[in-house]
Amino acid sequence: MRQFFGMSQSGNLNEAVSGLTNPQLILLMSNSSQFEAHVKRLEELYPRVPSIGCIGMSYDTKVVEKGVGVIAFCDGVTAAANVLEEVSVMPVKYIERLERDVRDINSSNTNTVCIDFCAGNDACVLTTVYSVLKQRGISLVGGTGDGGKVSANGRVYKDAVAYALVKNNSGRVKAYKENIYHPMGRYRFIASRTDKANYILGELNGVPAKKVYQDILHITEQEIQTQTFKNPFGKINGDDICIISIQEVCGNALKCFRQVNDSDVLILLELGNYRQIVKRTIQMIRSDFPKISAVFSVNCLFRYLLFSENHYMEEYLREMSALGNHAGLVGYGEHYNNRFVNQSMTCVVFE
């Protein structure tokens, strides 16, 4: 297979797709003011080519902040794109679409991945989507776009998740998740008094969450919002840790960027040596795949801000590109199988 990445910092779609011929799947990452127009134009340029899109920044070796980026998979892939609507209340209503596409693409667990762009209610969406994918052991990599809108096959949808099933006909695919944080101390909390609809974390071990966070880190209430770059929460799920970012203070509670449920076991995380962690991820991918066709990744906006502030973003993209053809989306939340996480990187590697 072959991965194409085109972009236009000025938002010129024609410039972004320049050189793109015979794509088998297109991923569009546009800006909020041009999204609808880009979706429409893309469909005109490549009719009947499966495509999904969202509002968000994209990158290969450089980040496209306000323009448009196009990623396309060509040669040796079979793809299907579609959408589940009404995700805020009942994405399951449209589940037959996904079941049909999975059936039609005739995928296996080693050669197919599902890439999704979601407009909200991510945890519920992932539970629903993965309930189908897990039957065939298909991995999922994706993220949340901006503006509550996504596109699929030339049409813009609000309150929906756009998905693309990509089957690599010439090799394996594998999904990865990278966490640049590690547990801080031996703090372990059981969440309670949560409001999952509003992503509210009320109490930790029966003590108001704001107080717990402040007492441990010795910070003021005003500092909480930025402290999440250094110390987000981690939700324990067996051997895995899913990062939860803090959005803002809400009374004595904390509002997060992901839902927290009663009985969730949380730990406090601290930023690790991300340069080394990135190197380890790259090393792991290299040992899994001696030959790499393409890497598609979703990097959290928080990581982008953190790396940029530390003048590491360009170096990071260069290092990832050394793996092979690397491109991706800066997301507002990352998806890895049925897990909705923050401040992470998820990626899929095509052999």
Next chain:
Amino acid sequence: MNFKKKEKVDKSLYPVLYVIKSLKEYHGTLVQGEVDSLKELSMVSKSFGNVLQESEKFKGTLENFEQTFSNIDSVSGQFASVKEDISQSVDKAQGEVEELKNSSILVESYFVEMQKTFQVFQESLHEIKGCMSKIVSIADQTNILSLNASIEAARAGEQGKGFSVVAGEVKSLSDEIKNLAAMVDSSILDVEHGADELNNSIHISHQALEESLSRVNETYETFESITKAAEGAGTVQSDISQVIDNSRVELQSVCSFFENLKDGYQEVIRHINTASKMGTTKSAMFEDIDNMLSQIPPVVEDYNQ
């Protein structure tokens, strides 16, 4: 017709909504139960952590015992050194006593020789006394003879005057001899007296020497007793070492018991961690269940519409 159909659907789907509502309630109770279980598990883990800490402390105390045993062993080891010192001192003292004994025996033999010599001396003195008595007797006879000579000289008259002078001189000489003999007798008496005193002193010294020899023998025996006692201290030290060795073995078995206990504790910790981990995966499942259940009422509502 449409209204009737809707009513029919509403009627048929109400039990589904009712079941979902109940399931949601059960789900809530289950989640609360899980929160309590996790809290309890967390307490178990914490308490067990304390148990582990206490156990480690106790093990540390046992290890201190080991140090104490080593100290006792080291101190009791000094017995051996003391015993060795005593043994060396006793050996040295025994050697010196042996020398004393030998020199005392030599002195005793000299005393015997002295006594023999003294006896010879006394006998000689006795002989001298006898001789002196004979000399006095001869002097007496000479005196009588000189008296007789004087008498005869007187009878002889003038012709005997010279003879009388000689007889007088002889008498005077014999008197002088007697005086001298008396002086010798007196000296001999002094010598006898001194000899008696000397004899007495020699006798007393001999007795003292014999007593000393007896004491030396006793001292020799005492040293042997000390050596034996020191050997006894060595045995005590050896017994202490044996007891310490036995205690060490016992302590080792107690320590290995704690090691085994530690393994058991680690096993429990592993189980607690596994249970805890399972709890965390359950919370993810609860989320999935909730995510799926929460979609049913809107779906039913949508169906009704």
